Amino acid sequence: MNIKKGLVSVIMPTYNCAKFIGETIESVQAQTYSNWEIIIVDDCSNDHTKEIVEQYSEKDDRIKYYCLESNSGAAVARTAAMSIAAGNYMAFLDSDDLWTSDKLEKQLEFMKKHGVAFTCTAYEQIDEDGKSLEKVIKTIPKTDYNRLLLDCPVGNSTVMYNVEKMGKFEVPNIRKRNDDALWLQMLKKEKYIYGLNSVLMKYRIRKNSISSNKIKVIKYHWILYRNIEHLSIARSVFHILYWCVIKVLKIK
Structure with missing residues (x-):
């Protein structure tokens, strides 16, 4: 496996997210830790997602855009992005969520300090317009397979893991809950996902989404x-x- 030391690959599947993806990309560009790449895999959007992304990728070669041949779901898009990624760390970010500017720096520091390979953080909820809903979802110090089954305390866009230690994974192909399914696969290889109880992500609550x-x-x-x-x-x-x-x- 050809991986680049110190590089964080940001895994970003997307579908019809033209309204939000620019702000999401900018939240990565604002990171205090700058050694990253964004792997954006588009699940055949029929809005202006591609055009929006290209406005950023033309100016920043760390942003890489790919499009699936047919609409296949977020799990397939996420797996495709993971297979392309070159970093020895992978971080996950949905194309409508946002990171705080110190997200990567603080999480990498936490992982290295404690010698852990699989982590998540606390996050807050925002509405479609980016306004805080005044609700913080805390994480817990460590979650194993059975705990995650009971009540997943893991926010998808907060997760980061060490690829060199854990390898790459294929996301189980279901339309929803595929993020939970991925964490369960990973917890069969690494006993715990460790929680950093700092709010480093903003989760956007959208009307009429499948998860709603x-x-x-x-x-x-x-x-x-x-x-x-x-x-x-x-x-x-x-x-x-x-x-x-x-x-x-x-x-x-």
Whole structure:
């Protein structure tokens, strides 16, 4: 595996995100740690996403744009980006989320100081216009496979891992919950994902997104538990009910 020391590959699948992706790219360009590349894989957007990205990539060769041959879903786009990435660290960033300017610097410092390979951070929620919703999602010191199954305390756009130590992965091909599915695969190789309880990411809550429709998301939980993780029916039902209770009570 040909990897570049010190380089952070930012994995960014995208689809019809012209409204937000420019600001997302700028949040990476504003990083105090500058040794990064962005691998953007477009899942055949039919808006102006490509044109927006090219405005940035023409001026900054660290930004690399690719487009899938056909619309295949975020999991396929994310896997494609990971296969192209050259960094010995990978960080994940959805094309509508934002990083604080010190995100990479602080997270790398945390990983090196504690000698850990797989990490996430706390984050705050913002609305479609970027306004804070005054809600912070904290992380926990360390999460193992069973804890992540119970109630995933990991924000996708906060995750970073050491590729040299853990290798590359293929994202399980489901339309939603594929980020959780990826972390579960990775936790079979690395025992814990460690949490840095600093708010280093802003998660954008968008209206009418698939994840905002909780009923539809249930079927993806079932696919994840039964078809990908091969849990028993009883255990799968337990985890789905647990997730539903949390959402109803608005604990998370």
